[in-house]
Amino acid sequence: MKLENYELHLPSYSVGKEVYNQIGKICKPYGAKVLVIGGKKALSAAFDKISKNAADGGLDIIGKEIYGTDCTYEAVERLAALTSFQEADMVFAVGGGKAIDTCKCLCIECEKPVFTFPTIASNCAACTSVSIMYHEDGIFFKPHFFTHPAAHAFIDTQIIAAAPYRYLWAGIGDTYAKNYEAEISSRGEKLPHYTEVGVGFSKMCLTPMLEYGRQALEDNKKGVATEALEQVALAIVVTTAIVSIFLTRDFTPDYNSGLAHACFYALTAYPVIEKEHLHGEVVGFGVLYALLVDGQQEEFEKIYALNKELGLPVRIADIGITEEQFFETMDRIPQMSDIRHYPYVVTKEMLMQAYETIEQLPV
Incomplete structure (x- = not known):
């Protein structure tokens, strides 16, 4: 069915070697409490840099969580039950496609702001309006569409350059x-x-x-x-x-x-x-x-x-x-x-x- 009225939301992003210094300016209007969720390797590569710039920007990181191993509805439910998620004003999604897609599925439909921090450039998850969902056994399940992408993507080219x-x-x-x-x-x-x-x-x-x-x-x-x-x-x-x-x-x-x-x-x-x-x-x-x-x-x-x-x-x-x-x-x-x-x-x-x-x- 073709609708007479529709909204189309394009991604917002920043790019550069020191783009994380924009975290406070861009994220502070959404609140102060931040839950950081990502992959293990991604957090190892980017968390310290994110944490420093978040603190410099007046934000308080109240938790750091590993998203899981696949983008599944079970992983989303586990993260949604966390006290730190319920208390956070926003989520920082750090990593590759599965980590970021998990966080989008976790946040967008319940209208909690999510900001993406891709640590690799292997896909477009940081800026899309969809999460690619998998079964627990790692087999593709289905795409899960949203009305808009994450609030902003921070594309640090130095971190991407350092990735495999x-x-x-x-x-x-x-x-x-x-x-x-x-x-x-x-x-x-x-x-x-x-x-x-x-x-x-x-x-x-x-x-x-x-x-x-x-x-x-x-x-x-x-x-x-x-x-x-x-x-x-x-x-x-x-x-x-x-x-x-x-x-x-x-x-x-x-x-x-x-x-x-x-x-x-x-x-x-x-x-x-x-x-x-x-x-x-x-x-x-x-x-x-x-x-x-x-x-x-x-x-x-x-x-x-x-x-x-x-x-x-x-x-x-x-x-x-x-x-x-x-x-x-x-x-x-x-x-x-x-x-x-x-x-x-x-x-x-x-x-x-x-x-x-x-x-x-x-x-």
Whole structure:
């Protein structure tokens, strides 16, 4: 159903090497008591810097909690029962996608302000209006949508530069996927303004990766916050989120996903995907299938070359999947909700043809 009136909330963010010095200025209007929630490694990397700048800004950190291991409703319920959460004026969500998504699910619908502090640039969770929910066993459950994103995202490029490079590496794959998925899923339709903007803006999910991707990874390996790293990090964290917000409306078709993500979510049935590989890494692999199924040979060759250059996966062996497992996955992919709104029906035969093309290419 298309509504006559709607609200669209875009993310608010700050970026730079010392962006945490803005914490007091931005957060103090919401209160003074802060509960910090994040992943164990993320808190180790960022908590001291956050704590100092929060104190300098007149904020009082009343607790520090580990979010859990997956973004689940069970984790949300556990955190919601904490006295420190109930007493806090706001939550600082620190870490990667699962930690931040857990905090968004915890806070947004009960209208407690949540501020995000991404410590890696592997996805757009810090700025999106959705949490990706999992079952307790680590298998994908469903997306949980909100009316708005977190109150503000603090993107410290020095902390991101110090993080293991594989997160930025995987983020590149997840980000350029957004361009192709948006264009394919909206093809041939008369689009409302906000969707047209999202599809057009999605080009900025691809261009910086081609221009700065290699240099950003080299700088990340050295732990240096450079212009190239900042451009790639902003595309991953901010640009992709803005596209997501424009393309995901609860009263229109979802143009925010596609075959690349369908491949990833279907593959989460195998524990090796969640245990040994990153979301964007596998999505970047899925883009190869999306482009071949869509008949975009020139774009396929471009992304295949980029994946090989950056070390992103190009074969099923690169993601620890056997031929038998991938053939099983081909039965599940056409049923995934990510391709429910697509300009054509994706079939197992299309996927098999793409598989044969990719696997026969010289290494």
